Amino acid sequence: xxxxxxxxxxxxxxxxxxxxxxxxxxxxxxxxxxxxxxxxxxxxxxxxxxxxxxxxxxxxxxxxxxxxxxxxxxxxxxxxxxxxxxxxxxxxxxxxxxxxxxxxxxxxxxxxxxxxxxxxxxxxxxxxxxxxxxxxxxxxxxxxxxxxxxxxxxxxxxxxxxxxxxxxxxxxxxxxxxxxxxxxxxxxxxxxxxxxxxxxxxxxxxxxxxxxxxxxxxxxxxxxxxxxxxxxxxxxxxxxxxxxxxxxxxxxxxxxxxxxxxxxxxxxxxxxxxxxxxxxxxxxxxxxxxxxxxxxxxxxxxxxxxxxxxxxxxxxxxxxxxxxx
Amino acid sequence: xxxxxxxxxxxxxxxxxxxxxxxxxxxxxxxxxxxxxxxxxxxxxxxxxxxxxxxxxxxxxxxxxxxxxxxxxxxxxxxxxxxxxxxxxxxxxxxxxxxxxxxxxxxxxxxxxxxxxxxxxxxxxxxxxxxxxxxxxxxxxxxxxxxxxxxxxxxxxxxxxxxxxxxxxxxxxxxxxxxxxxxxxxxxxxxxxxxxxxxxxxxxxxxxxxxxxxxxxxxxxxxxxxxxxxxxxxxxxxxxxxxxxxxxxxxxxxxxxxxxxxxxxxxxxxxxxxxxxxxxxxxxxxxxxxxxxxxxxxxxxxxxxxxxxxxxxxxxxxxxxxxxxxxxxxxxxxxxxxxxxxxx
Numbered sequence: 157x158x159x160x161x162x163x164x165x166x167x168x169x170x171x172x173x174x175x176x177x178x179x180x181x182x183x184x185x186x187x188x189x190x191x192x193x194x195x196x197x198x199x200x201x202x203x204x205x206x207x208x209x210x211x212x213x214x215x216x217x218x219x220x221x222x223x224x225x226x227x228x229x230x231x232x233x234x235x236x237x238x239x240x241x242x243x244x245x246x247x248x249x250x251x252x253x254x255x256x257x258x259x260x261x262x263x264x265x266x267x268x269x270x271x272x273x274x275x276x277x278x279x280x281x282x283x284x285x286x287x288x289x290x291x292x293x294x295x296x297x298x299x300x301x302x303x304x305x306x307x308x309x310x311x312x313x314x315x316x317x318x319x320x321x322x323x324x325x326x327x328x329x330x331x332x333x334x335x336x337x338x339x340x341x342x343x344x345x346x347x348x349x350x351x352x353x354x355x356x357x358x359x360x361x362x363x364x365x366x367x368x369x370x371x372x373x374x375x376x377x378x379x380x381x382x383x384x385x386x387x388x389x390x391x392x393x394x395x396x397x398x399x400x401x402x403x404x405x406x407x408x409x410x411x412x413x414x415x416x417x418x419x420x421x422x423x424x425x426x427x428x429x430x431x432x433x434x435x436x437x438x439x440x441x442x443x444x445x446x447x448x449x450x451x452x453x454x455x456x457x458x459x460x461x462x463x464x465x466x467x468x469x470x471x472x473x474x475x476x477x478x479x480x481x
Numbered sequence: 482x483x484x485x486x487x488x489x490x491x492x493x494x495x496x497x498x499x500x501x502x503x504x505x506x507x508x509x510x511x512x513x514x515x516x517x518x519x520x521x522x523x524x525x526x527x528x529x530x531x532x533x534x535x536x537x538x539x540x541x542x543x544x545x546x547x548x549x550x551x552x553x554x555x556x557x558x559x560x561x562x563x564x565x566x567x568x569x570x571x572x573x574x575x576x577x578x579x580x581x582x583x584x585x586x587x588x589x590x591x592x593x594x595x596x597x598x599x600x601x602x603x604x605x606x607x608x609x610x611x612x613x614x615x616x617x618x619x620x621x622x623x624x625x626x627x628x629x630x631x632x633x634x635x636x637x638x639x640x641x642x643x644x645x646x647x648x649x650x651x652x653x654x655x656x657x658x659x660x661x662x663x664x665x666x667x668x669x670x671x672x673x674x675x676x677x678x679x680x681x682x683x684x685x686x687x688x689x690x691x692x693x694x695x696x697x698x699x700x701x702x703x704x705x706x707x708x709x710x711x712x713x714x715x716x717x718x719x720x721x722x723x724x725x726x727x728x729x730x731x732x733x734x735x736x737x738x739x740x741x742x743x744x745x746x747x748x749x750x751x752x753x754x755x756x757x758x759x760x761x762x763x764x765x766x767x768x769x770x771x772x773x774x775x776x777x778x779x780x781x782x783x784x785x786x787x788x789x790x791x792x793x794x795x796x797x798x799x800x801x802x803x804x805x806x807x808x809x810x811x812x813x814x815x816x817x818x819x820x821x822x823x824x825x
């Protein structure tokens with residue numbers, strides 16, 4: 157828990173202190189409440205840096221909790237929003253909202269969340285989860301199929317508009333560069349509500365960890381746990397994706413870190429995953445601005461560049477993601 | 482699921498031959514469809530006049546120089562990807578497996594993008610070699626990392642997925658940091674498209690791919706043994722390391738070379754073997770040819786459909802295969818769920 161707090165503090169400080177303007181520093185935080193009288197540097201801090209850093213922190217917390225929830229309800233260490241097709245479903249929702257005139261009236265976060273839920277439901281239907289017995293291999297297979305379908309549709313949506321493809325690539329890898337305060341409010345709302353719901357589910361998740369039969373015997377229907385946990389995870393993911401694009405790997409790496417740091421009690425793991433996710437994303441955001449000699453790279457790429465080799469190392473050492481079945 | 486040893490034994494050889502002939506006919510139809518569809522609609526009469534040398538209105542240039550090589554290339558790479566997928570699936574005894582799972586696509590993509598970044602002037606000429614080398618390197622790396630001790634199928638799959646993710650992250654990094662004007666070409670290639678492919682591309686890869694496909698066919702009897710699992714295969718006299726290594730090398734080369742000319746066309750290597758297995762069963766001798774035909778139909782049809790849907794705009798073949806392949810795959814999984822529940 158302490159490690160998580162320290163990670164957040166360090167990452168947040170660094171993320172706030174770095175950026176396109178070198179004359180803006182932590183001292184300008186004092187201008188946060190100065191309203192119209194703030195200097196230019198203080199305005200930069202207030203209107204650009206702070207929302208960006210806050211959104212990174214909140215995204216990390218949301219995705220970390222979503223990943224932990226999914227790994228708990230599926231009892232599968234490889235489950236994560238990216239691997240179950242939930243990220244891609246949410247991305248498809250965004251593309252629908254932008255490209256299809258019929259959906260123009262629906263708010264994007266709502267559309268993204270709905271599509272994320274639909275993708276999760278489809279993945280679980282394929283894996284046989286609604287019959288009460290989840291096959292791990294089928295779950296991954298289904299997730300990959302649903303994800304590929306969602307992403308092919310996303311690409312199709314942009315095939316005909318060549319000019320925007322560069323921005324789309326930036327968006328589809330996860331970017332917080334343009335996030336403003338209203339989005340931060342949305343993320344915070346979902347983080348609080350989703351975090352509360354996840355914490356309330358923690359007891360059921362602990363029972364679930366004993367096995368589906370034992371969980372049933374102790375009075376918790378595993379199917380309801382699955383549905384509730386996935387719904388919360390899909391909402392957390394959907395709103396996050398609507399703000400910053402699908403950030404891969406945060407939902408996979410963070411739960412593993414949390415489980416390696418704490419006892420397997422979801423009442424502790426859930427807040428820890430939120431803290432670690434927030435710390436990871438804050439550091440990734442800081443690093444994305446510090447990259448030497450070139451323009452900023454999206455935070456999602458930094459997370460992927462950290463997460464993918466980590467996954468490889470974990471698989472090679474036979475730990476972590478090893479027990480997919 | 483495929484992990485059970487040789488699951489479909491129930492079909493006789495007559496049904497198998499009929500199926501192969503039928504698949505060939507469907508492939509012919511797909512190729513003809515590929516020739517007629519596109520920005521310039523060509524009616525059947527003109528098609529026959531041009532192809533068979535009849536008198537009358539002809540479309541020599543479009544048909545013979547643009548669409549014919551392109552469609553043939555689609556069919557050939559589709560067959561290669563499908564055979565590659567079938568071999569990898571049976572080596573790993575894993576229905577999830579495909580060339581993509583072994584990290585081949587990502588390795589090729591990374592190599593091609595690095596190439597456009599480092600040597601932009603020579604990028605178009607070097608790209609095929611870079612893709613083949615990158616795919617081979619990634620596949621080889623996965624094999625080496627997995628093969629400390631015995632090559633364990635589950636371990637190989639996980640290492641392949643993880644390697645693919647790592648390379649994908651590197652590809653994303655290159656894509657977002659690249660600022661040159663050559664941005665759209667790698668994008669089209671990454672989605673898998675036959676746009677602008679012609680006789681030179683076909684001539685470049687056709688001999689190698691044909692030989693590799695034949696090699697895979699020759700290996701099919703050894704693959705039957707290997708499908709029983711390394712331990713049982715060894716007990717029946719197979720030289721595991723040599724046979725599995727050779728089969729894996731053939732599969733990686735097939736996929737890497739295909740990707741080098743047409744880009745990342747997903748789902749063919751995953752889907753075609755599944756369809757072929759449902760049609761002719763699990764023994765590799767009819768399975769590999771059936772998979773090759775299915776893959777060829779899939780790719781040629783996807784390319785043709787991509788041109789036919791909204792001419793003159795083109796939808797990349799890779800998008801079409803994913804849009805068709807993913808739902809089919811989902812249906813396949815659900816229907817297998819049901820049949821499993823039925824039999825208890």
